[in-house]
Amino acid sequence: MGVQPHPYAVHRSWDREYRVIARTEGIYLYDTEGRRYIDATGGSSVVVTIGHGVMEVVDAMYEQAKAFSFYPAHAFSNQPFRELSELLVKLAPGAMRDNAKVWVTCTGTDAVDDAVRLARQYWVEKGVPSKYLVVGRWQAFHGNNIAVAGFSGITQRRSIFQPMFVDMPHIPPAYCYRCYFELSYPACRLKCARSLESIIRQVGPEYIAAFIAEPVVGAALGAVPAPPGYFQLIREICDRYNVLFIADEVMTGLGRTGKMWGIEHWDDVTPDIIATAKGITSGYTPLSAIIARNEVWQPLIDHNSPFKAGHTLNANAVSCVGVIAVIRYLQKHGLVERCAEIGKYMLERLDTLRQHAIIGDVRGLGLMVGFEMVRDKATKEPFPPQMGMARKLEEEAFQRGLITYPCGGNVDGYAGDAILLAPPLIITREQVDEIVDILHESIAALEKQLL
Numbered sequence: 001m002g003v004q005p006h007p008y009a010v011h012r013s014w015d016r017e018y019r020v021i022a023r024t025e026g027i028y029l030y031d032t033e034g035r036r037y038i039d040a041t042g043g044s045s046v047v048v049t050i051g052h053g054v055m056e057v058v059d060a061m062y063e064q065a066k067a068f069s070f071y072p073a074h075a076f077s078n079q080p081f082r083e084l085s086e087l088l089v090k091l092a093p094g095a096m097r098d099n100a101k102v103w104v105t106c107t108g109t110d111a112v113d114d115a116v117r118l119a120r121q122y123w124v125e126k127g128v129p130s131k132y133l134v135v136g137r138w139q140a141f142h143g144n145n146i147a148v149a150g151f152s153g154i155t156q157r158r159s160i161f162q163p164m165f166v167d168m169p170h171i172p173p174a175y176c177y178r179c180y181f182e183l184s185y186p187a188c189r190l191k192c193a194r195s196l197e198s199i200i201r202q203v204g205p206e207y208i209a210a211f212i213a214e215p216v217v218g219a220a221l222g223a224v225p226a227p228p229g230y231f232q233l234i235r236e237i238c239d240r241y242n243v244l245f246i247a248d249e250v251m252t253g254l255g256r257t258g259k260m261w262g263i264e265h266w267d268d269v270t271p272d273i274i275a276t277a278k279g280i281t282s283g284y285t286p287l288s289a290i291i292a293r294n295e296v297w298q299p300l301i302d303h304n305s306p307f308k309a310g311h312t313l314n315a316n317a318v319s320c321v322g323v324i325a326v327i328r329y330l331q332k333h334g335l336v337e338r339c340a341e342i343g344k345y346m347l348e349r350l351d352t353l354r355q356h357a358i359i360g361d362v363r364g365l366g367l368m369v370g371f372e373m374v375r376d377k378a379t380k381e382p383f384p385p386q387m388g389m390a391r392k393l394e395e396e397a398f399q400r401g402l403i404t405y406p407c408g409g410n411v412d413g414y415a416g417d418a419i420l421l422a423p424p425l426i427i428t429r430e431q432v433d434e435i436v437d438i439l440h441e442s443i444a445a446l447e448k449q450l451l
């Protein structure tokens with residue numbers, strides 16, 4: 001008999017037995033049967049930065065809940081919301097630092113949707129209402145609502161909703177291992193970035209409101225950072241054509257890549273708007289935010305025009321307190337610097353996976369790292385999607401107590417298998433070694449099945 005889905009609770013997959021989680025601590029979680037797992041994914045999807053079970057975060061939230069937990073920000077302000085906003089403005093990258101305002105909402109998708117709303121409203125208030133399109137990139141993921149699917153680039157998560165959203169222009173990803181133009185860096189002169197200019201010119205700059213990108217592509221590609229110079233060129237093109245640049249830092253935000261923000265790896269580049277969520281919460285509470293330069297808010301202020309966005313639970317005081325505590329913990333324990341150092345070590349150790357016939361590429365930045373599986377290393381031919389290789393490897397690792405994040409469709413939306421890893425930033429070298437040993441064993445077991 002196959003797996004029976006739960007009679008009441010809907011989990012995403014019907015054919016999978018979901019273990020029940022009992023408790024978490026550091027980089028580990030334990031199920032109700034006492035099994036231990038290494039969380040090599042920071043809460044399954046690149047969330048947990050400071051580690052699981054940090055009681056000072058929990059205690060801070062508890063104290064706030066005792067005073068009051070909720071009153072909507074559209075009716076009353078609250079001090080934790082104000083404090084968190086100030087903290088984020090002081091941590092913002094480049095020219096945004098001390099020159100931005102923060103809007104706090106609930107999920108990463110809300111933040112991205114609101115970033116795009118702000119971009120649109122900015123142009124309307126500026127008297128350029130023709131600007132409404134958001135250029136995205138193929139093999140990018142920006143969230144799970146119908147509108148966001150229009151500029152997200154994960155085919156499998158958008159295709160059935162196609163008739164329901166405004167389809168937005170897409171450019172190819174910055175993906176050197178599988179360059180869309182079959183060029184090599186740096187001789188390519190960053191054709192992938194220059195393709196933004198081509199599409200803006202072809203569609204017409206008068207229609208383009210914003211360009212959105214993840215500094216390091218997570219869910220759709222498995223930890224692929226853009227090459228050096230990429231975002232400088234993107235910034236130049238956006239400025240030339242009056243297009244706002246939105247950095248989706250939902251995964252990369254706050255320490256994950258070895259710098260506070262992923263975009264800081266590209267010198268002198270400041271986005272106009274940042275969407276941030278997972279990393280700032282470390283998973284303790286649902287919260288997300290957009291940070292936007294003062295210049296972007298100004299036309300709304302000038303016209304006394306309320307920001308046309310908002311959810312009832314925005315700026316929840318308990319969540320704001322939790323996120324402040326997470327950020328303070330990150331700073332107190334120097335976890336961003338630690339991430340840069342351990343991330344380098346992890347990437348070096350992961351590089352040893354290349355000895356397996358099915359591992360074609362290893363990449364990443366800080367503790368957002370990954371590798372790609374191929375049928376043929378020389379030609380980079382992917383496995384047929386129906387083989388579900390990333391899922392199979394995830395299962396092999398899971399059986400050995402290791403949680404990984406399988407990514408599919410990185411080649412063309414359907415084919416392609418990659419594994420994304422993003423352990424909490426508190427991980428030690430010994431724990432990295434353990435992860436890499438389990439991966440070697442799991443890959444070897446999978447290779448055996450292919451014989």
Ligand SMILES: Cc1ncc(COP(=O)(O)O)c(C=O)c1O
Pocket residue numbers: 045107108109110112141142143144214218219248249250251277278
């Ligand atoms: C880059 C990026 N943006 C946005 C989102 C959406 O965030 P959420 O799942 O919190 O809605 C995700 C989620 O994986 C993401 O990776």
